[in-house]
Amino acid sequence: MDLIFDFLAQVQASSNYLARWDVVLALLVGSVGGVIIGAIPGVGPAVAIAILLPATFSMDPIVGLTVLLGIYGSSMYGGSIPAILINTPGTAVNALTTYDGFPMTTRGEARRALSLAYSSSFFGGVFSVMCLIFFAPVLAKVAPMFGSREIFLAALLGIILVVTAHRKHTLIAAAMACFGIWLNTIGLHSASYSKRYTFDQSWLSGGVNLIVVVLGLFALSQAFTLLHGDDEKVRLTKLKGSFFQGFRELARHPRIAGVSGGFGVIMGMIPGVGEFTAQFMSYTYAQKSSKRPEDFGHGSSEGLIAAETANNAVPAAAMVPLLALGIPGEALTAMMLSVFYVHNVIPGPQLFQNEMDFVVALYLALLILNVLVVIFLLVATNQLIKVVKIPNRFLGVCILILSFVGVYSLRNSFTDCILAAGFGIFGFIMKRMQLPVVPIVLGMVLGGIMEVKLRSAMARVKTPLDFIDRPIAAILFTMIILVLILHFRRVWLDHTERKTDEWQTSHASTSFAAILSRRRTFILTERGKKVRGKRKTFSRRLTDRR
Amino acid sequence: MSDDISEHPDRPQRGQVLFAALFLICATMLIAALGSQTKWLDGKDFFAQPRFWPAIGVGGMVLFTALHFWHLPRKPRRLPRWMREADWLQWAESLFWGALALALSLWLGPIKAAPYVFLVATIRVTWLYQHWTDRREAKVWASVVEWAGWFLAYVLLVPIIGYLPVTVAFTLLLTWRVGYRDRIMMISAVLFAIAVVLVFKSFLQVKIPGSALYEYLPGALRSFFILNF
Numbered sequence: 001m002d003l004i005f006d007f008l009a010q011v012q013a014s015s016n017y018l019a020r021w022d023v024v025l026a027l028l029v030g031s032v033g034g035v036i037i038g039a040i041p042g043v044g045p046a047v048a049i050a051i052l053l054p055a056t057f058s059m060d061p062i063v064g065l066t067v068l069l070g071i072y073g074s075s076m077y078g079g080s081i082p083a084i085l086i087n088t089p090g091t092a093v094n095a096l097t098t099y100d101g102f103p104m105t106t107r108g109e110a111r112r113a114l115s116l117a118y119s120s121s122f123f124g125g126v127f128s129v130m131c132l133i134f135f136a137p138v139l140a141k142v143a144p145m146f147g148s149r150e151i152f153l154a155a156l157l158g159i160i161l162v163v164t165a166h167r168k169h170t171l172i173a174a175a176m177a178c179f180g181i182w183l184n185t186i187g188l189h190s191a192s193y194s195k196r197y198t199f200d201q202s203w204l205s206g207g208v209n210l211i212v213v214v215l216g217l218f219a220l221s222q223a224f225t226l227l228h229g230d231d232e233k234v235r236l237t238k239l240k241g242s243f244f245q246g247f248r249e250l251a252r253h254p255r256i257a258g259v260s261g262g263f264g265v266i267m268g269m270i271p272g273v274g275e276f277t278a279q280f281m282s283y284t285y286a287q288k289s290s291k292r293p294e295d296f297g298h299g300s301s302e303g304l305i306a307a308e309t310a311n312n313a314v315p316a317a318a319m320v321p322l323l324a325l326g327i328p329g330e331a332l333t334a335m336m337l338s339v340f341y342v343h344n345v346i347p348g349p350q351l352f353q354n355e356m357d358f359v360v361a362l363y364l365a366l367l368i369l370n371v372l373v374v375i376f377l378l379v380a381t382n383q384l385i386k387v388v389k390i391p392n393r394f395l396g397v398c399i400l401i402l403s404f405v406g407v408y409s410l411r412n413s414f415t416d417c418i419l420a421a422g423f424g425i426f427g428f429i430m431k432r433m434q435l436p437v438v439p440i441v442l443g444m445v446l447g448g449i450m451e452v453k454l455r456s457a458m459a460r461v462k463t464p465l466d467f468i469d470r471p472i473a474a475i476l477f478t479m480i481i482l483v484l485i486l487h488f489r490r491v492w493l494d495h496t497e498r499k500t501d502e503w504q505t506s507h508a509s510t511s512f513a514a515i516l517s518r519r520r521t522f523i524l525t526e527r528g529k530k531v532r533g534k535r536k537t538f539s540r541r542l543t544d545r546r
Numbered sequence: 547m548s549d550d551i552s553e554h555p556d557r558p559q560r561g562q563v564l565f566a567a568l569f570l571i572c573a574t575m576l577i578a579a580l581g582s583q584t585k586w587l588d589g590k591d592f593f594a595q596p597r598f599w600p601a602i603g604v605g606g607m608v609l610f611t612a613l614h615f616w617h618l619p620r621k622p623r624r625l626p627r628w629m630r631e632a633d634w635l636q637w638a639e640s641l642f643w644g645a646l647a648l649a650l651s652l653w654l655g656p657i658k659a660a661p662y663v664f665l666v667a668t669i670r671v672t673w674l675y676q677h678w679t680d681r682r683e684a685k686v687w688a689s690v691v692e693w694a695g696w697f698l699a700y701v702l703l704v705p706i707i708g709y710l711p712v713t714v715a716f717t718l719l720l721t722w723r724v725g726y727r728d729r730i731m732m733i734s735a736v737l738f739a740i741a742v743v744l745v746f747k748s749f750l751q752v753k754i755p756g757s758a759l760y761e762y763l764p765g766a767l768r769s770f771f772i773l774n775f
Contacts, residue, residue, distance in 0.1 A: 054752065054753075055746060055750050055752050058750070058751070058752075171610050171611075171613045171614035171617060172566075172610070172611070172614045174606065174610040175569070175573075175606065175607050175609075175610035175611040175614060177606070178602065178603050178604070178605070178606025178607045178610060179573075179603070179607050180603075181599060181602060181603040181606070182576070182600060182603025182604050182607060183603075184599075184603075185599045185600040185603060189596040191594060191596070192585070192587055192590070192594075192596045194584070194585040194587070194596045195583075196583060196584050196596055196597075196600050197576070197579070197583045197584070197600060198583070199579075199583065220694075220697065223693070224690045224693050224694070227693050227724060228686075228689070228690060228693075391726075391731075393724040393725065393726075394721060394724070394726065394731060394734070394735070396693075396724070397717060397720045397721055397724060397735070398717075398738055400693065400696070400697055400700075400720065401700075401713060401716065401717055401720075401738075401739065401742060402742060403697070404697070404700060404701060404704070405742070405746045405752055405754070407701075408701060408704070408754060409746075409752040409753045409754055410753075412705075412753060412754070412755055414701060414702070417697070417698060417701040418698065421694040421697055421698055422694075424694060424697075425687070425690050425691065425694055428687075428690050429561075429565060429687050432561065432683075432686070432687075433561055433562060433565055435565075443603075447599065447603070450599075451599050454593050455591075455593060455594045458591060458593045458594070459591070
């Protein structure tokens with residue numbers, strides 16, 4: 001009972017943060033803007049957040065973060081619209097929605113698919129926020145146990161998980177993470193006042209700004225990709241009727257929705273794992289436990305529920321490592337970290353201990369956001385789907401113009417713009433090669449954290465074993481070892497599987513000459529065996545003697 | 547186009563080898579500069595050395611990119627027949643590389659010479675495994691420089707002419723450049739440009755300097771323009 005009263009008092013205290021006109025405006029802009037951005041294929045939340053980031057620096061932390069969180073949380077709602085209607089995911093994480101959403105559209109059930117996507121997204125979002133609000137007191141107790149070495153190990157775990165999550169591209173992902181670590185070291189080393197990789201250039205001595213890299217890699221490269229490509233013809237079906245039926249259908253699958261939400265929350269909390277793993281696990285679970293697994297991929301409502309619930313449960317959970325430890329688990333939260341730094345609010349155990357109101361206010365904002373988004377979608381879907389028709393190259397022009405605001409407003413520096421353009425070209429090449437760019441950003445952020453934390457942790461460590469003598473450090477270390485072992489096992493299994501496939505698919509030639517030649521070899525070997533058998537003196541077969 | 551580069555083991559996907567090689571070459575040059583660009587301070591803890599993290603960064607770049615390069619599906623270039631059959635050529639080449647490595651290590655010392663030897667080897671291997679699709683892909687990469695140029699020109703002109711006029715002009719020109727000619731696109735381009743300026747400069751007051759041209763405007767209009775557009 002006390003717990004509930006405490007909780008209500010907490011909510012009361014945090015609502016003071018939210019009862020301001022600018023926060024309400026931020027909520028509205030974040031939710032509506034996020035849905036629109038998600039609904040346009042080609043503009044993801046990463047592009048939007050990268051562009052808006054410098055603009056939020058002048059706002060209060062809660063206002064700026066609400067806008068960014070709004071975009072992050074609601075873009076996936078919007079992303080499901082083109083995924084279902086035209087088989088193109090609006091944001092990268094909606095890719096799994098196309099598997100079951102688009103087949104439903106082709107059989108004339110677009111409205112059912114959309115309303116199911118909205119309702120399961122809503123469930124996922126609300127479920128994860130609820131989980132985290134109730135967990136917050138527990139987290140506040142655990143977070144102070146994280147000292148320098150634990151945070152270092154958690155960041156290391158995050159980087160390893162990000163790298164190993166890129167299956168089949170692990171090596172280049174690792175190289176990119178190291179590239180990020182190196183980028184972060186450029187400039188003046190604050191602890192020793194020595195220059196690192198500045199090549200005696202004054203513009204490099206301040207280091208490479210994270211926002212410049214992010215804008216280049218996400219926004220400018222996307223603009224280049226769109227400008228380089230062609231427009232796509234889009235044909236939309238008219239939708240009639242209300243979108244409320246999805247909630248009724250969702251209520252018939254409480255188990256799948258609950259488990260997928262759970263996967264989303266857990267995977268979101270582990271740094272470096274994120275939406276894709278959560279979706280994959282919940283989709284596999286739904287398929288294995290379904291009565292009709294053969295429907296998956298052909299318009300199964302359960303598959304749609306699993307995918308959409310899992311990905312919408314992640315954003316709230318992804319804020320946990322960011323707020324409690326100061327460790328971002330993915331590119332978007334890494335960008336949000338810079339908002340904290342600009343305002344001198346250092347996320348970490350102290351924030352969770354001393355400013356619980358702020359944390360709960362953020363979660364409440366996310367909760368309100370989900371409600372706003374669903375109301376907006378239920379009312380305005382028919383108008384909203386028109387944004388899908390914006391031609392790609394025009395979109396490229398728009399992103400290019402908007403990127404300028406992001407880069408230039410940071411320091412009004414032309415060199416920043418040149419660097420961003422360089423990273424834009426690099427990102428464009430990476431996109432064309434389908435290689436991962438996210439490890440660069442995480443390498444930069446986590447590399448910086450690891451450098452500081454390792455230095456302060458090693459000051460108190462005498463022998464290597466001292467490093468893991470505290471329980472949480474030991475657990476984290478075991479997890480790192482476990483992840484590495486599992487990864488190498490996976491690599492080995494993939495290798496053997498590929499080799500078996502290669503052997504199985506290598507056919508013998510069927511040409512006449514080849515058949516004759518094989519026949520000849522066979523006869524000669526057989527004959528050879530016989531002759532050798534006859535001439536054997538020392539080890540004659542026992543049967544011969546009898 | 548497949549998502550997976552190893553789907554066609556005997557046909558390299560365009561550009562993969564070239565990208566890996568270029569990245570590896572850059573990383574190797576960075577590792578060669580490690581000694582001159584970072585310091586090793588005496589009496590400081592190993593993990594607190596200013597060289598420690600850059601070394602992990604560039605070392606990891608070289609190691610993992612080299613392994614990635616090694617694992618790429620690739621196909622050696624088909625040399626002309628006389629080259630394939632000339633034993634002396636292969637002998638001569640091996641001897642040449644050996645002599646170069648020896649000379650470099652005598653000149654710089656074995657540790658300092660190692661990255662350069664590796665660099666030369668990388669370039670040689672890249673030449674061997676380069677595919678004609680790589681060269682076609684490189685042209686596509688170069689074509690993007692045009693858009694980067696547009697962006698930089700835009701950045702250069704804003705402080706001179708002013709945010710509002712340059713944004714409107716650039717959106718229009720770029721819309722024209724990418725191939726739209728109809729009135730609807732042009733009008734939406736202008737509206738978009740004005741909306742961007744109003745939202746970011748007038749409403750959010752984002753830090754973009756007032757232009758040099760606005761200085762010539764009369765009295766009150768001047769400060770209004772500098773502040774809002």
